Amino acid sequence: MTTWTVVYERTSTGWSAFVPALPGVGVAGSTHEEAESLIREAITMHIDGLVEDGLPIPEPDSVDVGNVELSRPA
Numbered sequence: 001m002t003t004w005t006v007v008y009e010r011t012s013t014g015w016s017a018f019v020p021a022l023p024g025v026g027v028a029g030s031t032h033e034e035a036e037s038l039i040r041e042a043i044t045m046h047i048d049g050l051v052e053d054g055l056p057i058p059e060p061d062s063v064d065v066g067n068v069e070l071s072r073p074a
Contacts (some may be wrong), residue, residue, distance in 0.1 A: 004060045020063040
């Protein structure tokens with residue numbers, strides 16, 4: 001089992017999710033739960049495709065998520 005970093009964003013119509021370590025892997029759903037289910041499927045499909053094509057699978061922890069403080073309000 002591997003753990004992938006997934007970024008979830010609230011949108012005007014629901015939620016989107018993407019995987020920074022897997023460029024191009026992103027989904028949109030009407031709920032957070034739907035987006036989570038869809039991103040699981042998308043990750044699996046993407047990795048299966050990489051394996052099928054004989055391409056390397058990126059490291060799931062090749063991304064670091066953090067915060068940046070700014071001196072002015074957002």
